[in-house]
Amino acid sequence: MQKCPACRGGNIPEKIVHWILSRVGETENFIVEHYLQNGTEDIQGKDLGILFRKRKYFIQVKGYREIPVIDMKKRVMILERRFRDFNRDSRKFRRYIYTTVNRYKRLDLLKNDREIREKFKKFTQTTSFFRKLNGENDFQKILELFTGVEYFINIFEAAIVHSERYPSVKLFFIVDMSKCVDRRKRTAALMEDCMELIKRAFKEQQG
DSSP states (O other), rough: TTOGGGGGSSSSHHHHHHHHHHHHHHHHEEEEEOTTSSSHHHHHOOOOEETTTEEEEEEEEEEEEOOOOHHHHHHHHHHHHHTTGGTTTTHHHHHHHHHHHHHHHOOOEEEHHHHHHHHHHHHHHHHHHHHHHHHHHHHHHHHHHHTHHHHHHHHHHHHHHHHOTTTOOOOEEEEOOTSSOOOHHHHHHHHHHHHHHHHHHHHHOOO
C-alpha cells in the first residue's frame, strides 16, 4: 500500500477502503487493485478492483459526512442554485426528495448502507420530517427542512447516479467521514461490511 500510486492522492475514503481490502484479501486470497484518479478505470466508475479466481469485481467508494451547522447557509445557497429549474416550486422539490429516497431503496447494488439507513430513519422519525414536509407549501421552509437530511440525500443520489452510469459495478462502499466518528470502530465495522459484501459478490457471480 505504501507504494500504491493511487493512495498518494487526497481521496481518504479510497485509502481507507484500500487498507481494509488489503487486510481482508490476506485471509480471502484475493488481490486488490487501486486505480489512479481520472484513469481509464476511474472514468468507468471503478475506484478499486478485486482479482479472485481469475474474475474481477469492481468497487466504487464514496465518503459522506454530516454538514456542520456553520456550513448550512453556504449549502442552502448551493441548493437554491442547483434547484433553480424548480422555479421555487415546493411541489416539485418535495417530489424530488421522495423520488430520490424511493429510487435508492430499489437500487440493485451491494452497499454497506445499514448504518446510514438507520440514521436516516431515526432522524426522520424523531423530527417528524416527512409529516412536516407533507404539510409545508412554502419553498423556503421546505429548503430549510431539506438541509437536515441533505447529507443523506446526497449519498443516496450518488449511489443512484453510479448505478445508472456504471451498471456493471455492483459494489458500492460508503465511508462515514464525520469528525465525531470513532476511527477504530468505523474501520472495524467497515472491515466486517466489506467482507460480507465481497462474499456476496463472489457468490452471486459464481452462482
